[in-house]
Structure formats: C-alpha cells, structure tokens
Amino acid sequence: MLKAELRKEYMQKRKALSSDEAFLLSKKVFENLIEYFKPVSGQKVHVFIPIEKFKEIDTQIFIDYFLSRNIRVFVPKIVEAKLISVEIFNDTQFEINHWDISEPFSSVDSKVLDFNYVITPLLYCDKKGNRVGYGKGFYDEFFQSISPESIKIGVNYFNPDEFIDDVWENDIPLDYLVTPTDVLSFFKGEE
Structure with a gap:
C-alpha cells in the first residue's frame, strides 16, 4: 500500500481506540520494551512526547520510568524547521507548540548524537522496518544525524500487515518495532 493510504487507515484505527484501550496498549508496549531492551542507569534515550489528539503511544510512562532510574532522557523539539x-529532567517545564505537541521551554540542543535508544513515533511500520509518520520527514533527517549505533525503536499499537510500496531513497528504516504483543527485529539474521 502507499504511505498516504496507510496513514489514513491507521489514523482511523487509532481514533477507534478508547482512551482506556490506548492507555492499556501503551502500557503493554512499555512493558515489552523494558523487558526486551533492559535499559540501565546512565544510558541515553531519545523519546517523543505523545500527541494526545492523535492517540499516540503514551510515552509519559516511559519517561517517568527512565527518569526514576537515572537513565538520561532527551525529547524532540522543532526549532527552525x-x-x-533537548535533555529533560523531573523539573523541566513544557509548553504546547503550534502543532499541539508538548515541548520543553528550552531550545538548547543537547548535541548528543550517541543515543542508546531512539523511541520513534509512527502511524505504521511494515515487516522491513519502513515507517509511515506524518509526512514531515523530521525523523528521517534526525536519523541521518545520529550515531549509526543508536538503536531506532518504533512503537505502535498494531503489528505489521501490509508492505509500504512507496519507500523513498532517504527513508531510514527502524531497527525494531515494539507492539503490545511483539518485539520485531529488522536486523538480518535476527528474529
């Protein structure tokens, strides 16, 4: 299927989830991620802040867990396109941007590029790790700038079903997808 079709289909599937369902599924995704990757104190995790109106995976659960275990947390902020x-702490202040996304007040880029994990938003991910986001390309550009050793993890309520037919040259696939029922690896030779 084409990205535009998948984007529309999976936005509808998300909208059909109740708030309680979305929270319970987010919790299962979180549990699967922690059990599989076992992040530890001192590691660096880049994690998105969810857009509530789009019923994204509730990553506040992840952020609270990481901060409580001295895992360094970094969140995205769009500055000059x-x-x-931005590194955050328990007392970091946030504001809502013009896309209704919560972001830290600070616009100081941490300049960190060697994340242990980059937890990535998406609408859909296929069985090759290709993702469909919102079409702005921010994460593909971000992936090009970070260390190739940083593990790119997509999180989604749904397992892959369709392949993405219109993958572009600049699209960078994920390394893993975590869903409420599975952790899928896209490394060759790894299941």
Whole structure:
C-alpha cells in the first residue's frame, strides 16, 4: 500500500481506540520494551512526547520510568524547521507548540548524537522496518544525524500487515518495532 493510504487507515484505527484501550496498549508496549531492551542507569534515550489528539503511544510512562532510574532522557523539539534533542529532567517545564505537541521551554540542543535508544513515533511500520509518520520527514533527517549505533525503536499499537510500496531513497528504516504483543527485529539474521 502507499504511505498516504496507510496513514489514513491507521489514523482511523487509532481514533477507534478508547482512551482506556490506548492507555492499556501503551502500557503493554512499555512493558515489552523494558523487558526486551533492559535499559540501565546512565544510558541515553531519545523519546517523543505523545500527541494526545492523535492517540499516540503514551510515552509519559516511559519517561517517568527512565527518569526514576537515572537513565538520561532527551525529547524532540522543532526549532527552525529542524528536530533538535533537548535533555529533560523531573523539573523541566513544557509548553504546547503550534502543532499541539508538548515541548520543553528550552531550545538548547543537547548535541548528543550517541543515543542508546531512539523511541520513534509512527502511524505504521511494515515487516522491513519502513515507517509511515506524518509526512514531515523530521525523523528521517534526525536519523541521518545520529550515531549509526543508536538503536531506532518504533512503537505502535498494531503489528505489521501490509508492505509500504512507496519507500523513498532517504527513508531510514527502524531497527525494531515494539507492539503490545511483539518485539520485531529488522536486523538480518535476527528474529
């Protein structure tokens, strides 16, 4: 299927979830991620802040867990049409941007590029790790700038079903997809 078709289909599937369903599924995704990757103190995790109106995976659960275990947390902020990475702490102040996304007040780019994990938003991910986002390209550009050793993890309520037919040259696939029921690896030779 084409990205535009998948984007529309999976936005509808998300909208059909109740708030309680979305929270319970988010919790299962979180549990699968923690059990599989076992993040530890001192590691660096870049994690998106969810857009509530789009019923994205509730990553506040992830952020609270990481901060409580001295795992360094970085979140995205769009500054001058570019995604930067801002380190946050328990007392970090946030504001809502013009896309209704919560972002830190600070616009200081951490300049960190060697994340252990980059937890990535998406609407859909196929069985090859290709993702469908909102079409702005922020994460593909961000992926090009970070260390190739940083593990790119997509999180979604749904397992892959269709292949994406219109993958572009600049699209960078994910390394893993975590859903409420599975952790899928897109490394060759790894299941």
